[in-house]
Structures are given as C-alpha cells and as structure tokens.
Amino acid sequence: MLHVDMDQFIAAVEVLRRPELAGRPVIVGGRGDPTERAVVSTASYEARAFGVGSGMPLRLAARKAPDAIILPVDGPAYTAASEQVMNVLRSTGAVVEVLGWDEAFLGISTDDPERWARETQAAVLAATHLHCSIGIGDNKIRAKLATGFGKPRGIFRLTADNWSEVMGERPTIELWGVGSKVSKRLSGLGIHTVHELAAADPAVLVGEFGPRMGQWYADLGHGRGSSVVDDTPWVARGHSRETTYQRNLVTRAEVEDAVRVLVGQVLEDVLAEGRPVMRLTLKVRYAPFFTKTFSRKLPAVTTDRAALEEAALSLVDKMETGREIRLLGLRAEMIMPADPAEAGPVKTTPIRGAF
Numbered sequence: 001m002l003h004v005d006m007d008q009f010i011a012a013v014e015v016l017r018r019p020e021l022a023g024r025p026v027i028v029g030g031r032g033d034p035t036e037r038a039v040v041s042t043a044s045y046e047a048r049a050f051g052v053g054s055g056m057p058l059r060l061a062a063r064k065a066p067d068a069i070i071l072p073v074d075g076p077a078y079t080a081a082s083e084q085v086m087n088v089l090r091s092t093g094a095v096v097e098v099l100g101w102d103e104a105f106l107g108i109s110t111d112d113p114e115r116w117a118r119e120t121q122a123a124v125l126a127a128t129h130l131h132c133s134i135g136i137g138d139n140k141i142r143a144k145l146a147t148g149f150g151k152p153r154g155i156f157r158l159t160a161d162n163w164s165e166v167m168g169e170r171p172t173i174e175l176w177g178v179g180s181k182v183s184k185r186l187s188g189l190g191i192h193t194v195h196e197l198a199a200a201d202p203a204v205l206v207g208e209f210g211p212r213m214g215q216w217y218a219d220l221g222h223g224r225g226s227s228v229v230d231d232t233p234w235v236a237r238g239h240s241r242e243t244t245y246q247r248n249l250v251t252r253a254e255v256e257d258a259v260r261v262l263v264g265q266v267l268e269d270v271l272a273e274g275r276p277v278m279r280l281t282l283k284v285r286y287a288p289f290f291t292k293t294f295s296r297k298l299p300a301v302t303t304d305r306a307a308l309e310e311a312a313l314s315l316v317d318k319m320e321t322g323r324e325i326r327l328l329g330l331r332a333e334m335i336m337p338a339d340p341a342e343a344g345p346v347k348t349t350p351i352r353g354a355f
Helices: 007-019 058-065 073-093 113-128 139-149 163-167 180-188 196-198 201-207 211-222 252-273 305-316
Strands: 002-006 026-028 069-071 094-100 102-108 132-137 155-158 240-248 279-287 290-302 325-334
Touching: 002 139, 007 026, 007 073, 007 155, 007 252, 026 058, 069 073, 073 102, 094 155, 094 211, 094 252, 102 139, 113 132, 132 139, 139 155, 155 163, 163 196, 180 201, 196 211, 196 305, 201 290, 201 305, 252 305, 252 325, 279 305, 290 305
Parallel strands: 026 069, 132 155
Antiparallel strands: 002 102, 002 132, 094 102, 240 325, 279 290, 279 325
C-alpha cells in the first residue's frame, strides 16, 4: 500500500494563487494578523527553516520569521484543492482511503510499487500543480511512517524487512500515534527507543496503558498494524467549533455567554448532518497557554438547543475558578448512521433566532 501526503499543502495552495510568493517564507494562520491571538495552521518549508511550526502562536511565528508573508486561513480553497487531489488518486485505479485534506492511503496490486508511486506523483502534479511525497509499506503504519523519510517530493519504502534497521534506534515519539505524553510514560518504564518498545514485555505495557492500548503499543514497536485500505466514504463522528478571544474571558457570565454561542454554532453543523448529539466535550485554554478538556455523555441523544446548553454549561462547573480564559471550544459527538438511539427517543426542536 501507499501513503500519499501532500507537501506543505496549505502553503502550496496559497503559493499557487500567488506565484510571487514562491521561495519565500509563508505562514498561514487565523485571519493573517499576527497582532491577534491565533495559531499557525501551516508554514512553508522556507518558514520552517526559521523554526516556525503548526500550532505555534502566530505572534511568536512572526517574531521567528519577521520577513514571512502571513496569510489568513481559507478553508474552502483548501477543500477544493483537496477534492481535486483525491479525484486524481482515484483515477489511478487504486482503492483510496482519505485521511484528511492532504493525505490518503492507496491500496494497489503491483510488482513495482516505486513505479506506481512515481506515476502517481506525476499525475497529481500534472493535474493540480502540487507536489506530494509517497510512502510504500506492507501495512498502514509502515507506509505512513515511510512518507516522512521521503519528504519533500520523494518516495521511501518501509516494510518488515527494513523496519528494525530504519526505526530501531529512533525515539518512540517518532512512531505514528505516540505523542509527548505517551513517550514520557514509556520513558518511565525504561522504554526510550523503538527497539526497546519492541523488546518490552506486553504485560508491562498492558499494565500501564490497559488491555487495548497496551497491546497496540506492543505491536507498534514491531511496526505491526492494519493492511486493509477502506474506501468507505468518511462520515463525521462529530463537529467542533472554537474561538480564541482577543481579550481574556474573566467572569463566569462571560464564559457562559461564550459557551452558548459555541452551542449555537455547533448545533447548526449538527442539524445539517441530521444526527443527534450523544456527547459534548468542552475545550478550555487558560491564560497564558494551558489547555484542558472536559466531557460528558448526555442522558438522552438530542438536538434540542436548551438541553445542549444545559449540558455544556454543566461542563463549565468543572473549570478552575479564578483563571482567565483565552480560548473555548466545543465538540458535539453524534450517533453514527447505523447506531440506535442509545438513550431512548430523540428530542428535537427547531433553532430560533440568530447565533
């Protein structure tokens, strides 16, 4: 299988629209104003050379790369470009599993995957003028990791045959699915490298992470994973909205008003899906930059605004008092199309008034 990942996708789309930006440091984030609170969505390779990375505060990015061109996020433009890329990938005859705007797995049958990868790169470039990198693997984990070794514009193969040689001495945080928190917990067990993770006693990992994730990390150390590419159309599990406030929220009343606004925004997306909400998650970023999340399952699935507001406001009770807030986000998780209404009949009401 192949893993196709577009190179600096968002920045590349912006450069296509503004050819004069080619070769210059480009940063995309927020409304394109570094004096406002926002984070970097993506940065061109030229901007990354200055230490700019996704998720970094836009103000800090502007200081790191003072000559960078900073542009606002334009979601519809990236969606349109992504659809064009995915249509090209489907035209190759591969089974295509879309992972997001800028990446997909391809299931293929060939004796020469490198040739298929080169032809795929050429087809994408010819149709979209965008470059991509491609990882070749015998499962999804290895294909996904292989792409990183091919960037930019390259091809790399990672399979069981060279897994230990390529990955063995690398830190566990370089594995797909291992972030900073998990890598620190692994370090606490004396596991620092992929070799050490592969050699670890699965029982120890299960004791630390539980039966499902413990076994998953044990397999990950060996590069084992799914080898099935599924082209079933993606269905959203939930919808999220979040706002970074240019002035910190200080009072409880300000927070409650902001949460009600988020409920209205999320509910608009949910109603367009036609599926009720079963769980809410509130994301809180305290000043200066510490983030927590709080979640609850609803007593009954619903699209009733009053019920959702009540549930969301109950999550506000879990927040630390006396701390100023710079960002709030709300995620509504819906029942999937095939799911029964887990908690009885669905209560629905129309939305009234403006959001």
